[in-house]
Amino acid sequence: MKLTILGCYAATPRSLTNPTSQVLEIKNHLFLIDCGEGTQVELRRNKIKFSKIAHIFISHLHGDHFYGLIGLISTFNLLNREKELHVYGPKGIKQAIVFQLKISNSWTGYPLYFHELDSKEPQVLYEDKKVSVETIPLKHRIYVNGFLFKEKPGERKLNITAAQKNNIDVAYYQKIKNGSDIKLEDGTLIPNEKLTFDPPPPKSYAYCSDTVYKPDNAPQIMGATAMYHESTFLDAQKDLTKPTGHSTARQAGKMAREAQVDNLILGHYSTRYPDLTLFANEAKKEFDNVLLADDGVSFEF
């Protein structure tokens, strides 16, 4: 599982910092999460293949998470994309994009599907054999969802030594990895757990931005491999979190502790602060494994 941060700064794009966008590589998918202005250029800079993106998840319709979407959709078209594209985001996203395509007298040559969201309960947006994506209800000044990306448990790992000791033919190995018990020729039944090891635990990634501190989400996120949680402010500006609908780094740390995640990734920094380590220092008062997102940085889990 690999997360690449294309942009992780709050509010407006600037010469050296980008608004929110990130790419999650998980089980052979490339999921694009949020799409601030300039995202298509950052995708190029990070050498991410446009054609591999088939699903785009938009948390909310503030510009710093959304204004790059129309440009990316248009560029896909100019590049003669044929593969379908699915866009998940709040109600209104379809009209915003379609109207802009209409006034430019253009349409996409590839199938473009919008999945508009308005539920305040978690819902599954995408699912296949290996991975699922569900919404995490967040709270901000406007309707917003986080996203929880979960691997499904993989196949069991074959205990070769045990299989050979029991003279099991290789033809049965895939069956065993799928979880079957094996009946030997003499009628003995060997239970699957004697022939296999547990697979590596499935990984998961929780994306939470933009939001106030919302501890009632902890059970849904519980035990995630990594959680990206916005930390727009430091404690000194905690009074700003309520009117703006944002969190402090320390609140992100608390959330990580309560949801017992393995790693906390901080981001969505207000550009008023001179140094990102300030965010890490405050979050570490609540939680140990703190990582700092920054534009162009990747994390592998």
Place this chain on the structure above:
Amino acid sequence: MKLTILGCYAATPRSLTNPTSQVLEIKNHLFLIDCGEGTQVELRRNKIKFSKIAHIFISHLHGDHFYGLIGLISTFNLLNREKELHVYGPKGIKQAIVFQLKISNSWTGYPLYFHELDSKEPQVLYEDKKVSVETIPLKHRIYVNGFLFKEKPGERKLNITAAQKNNIDVAYYQKIKNGSDIKLEDGTLIPNEKLTFDPPPPKSYAYCSDTVYKPDNAPQIMGATAMYHESTFLDAQKDLTKPTGHSTARQAGKMAREAQVDNLILGHYSTRYPDLTLFANEAKKEFDNVLLADDGVSFEF
């Protein structure tokens, strides 16, 4: 008169090239012309003061001329702009912007005026004592206007020697510069042309992008100090100009010759070509004073 090119490449933004946007400084105005994705970052890179921009002219609603507008308007708001902003562009531009502001539950704290265009005849969009701006009807795949920025003739230059020789009091100097004749105490009338020199000829700038070669615009542009004319293609791809609604560098050169402008600035280059000098070489077959636009380059006239 100073023109700063923020972006001058066709189609999609890329790591090192920007879609169309430029700033014209003329008679203490900063006019923004077109606004492709990323324009606000290029304004910062070129150290152009956001607050000095009060008028934005959008030629047409293709993304590479327009997708940066919503972000710029939002950023003005985040920066607590109070000064009014006027946006001139094709019909539909208002709804595209307003709908995006609405779904983000935001509005501008400053007065924002849209001037929607649908005429195919030249019309004056802005005028004050020193400058005027009018549309230049262009022809592309969708409705499009170029823009002609014209200085008004300045006040006449005082011939100090002549004024002193005639013992004219300095109190009359401004009147003379405004064009008045002067009656001396002995009743002699001194005509203004004996007391003044002609002012420098007023400058003008014609912006023509995107368009096919359209020679019937030559009379309107006649004698302009500088004309920016799109040159998407080279002669080898001339057959593409008709279906795409673009011009070749050579056609831009012909247009410059026919409109007898002082300087031709080429831009809106297709990124298929390895070297901008190819464009200049072909345009120079028709016209001598060819300049090459490039991102971050300024021209003073």
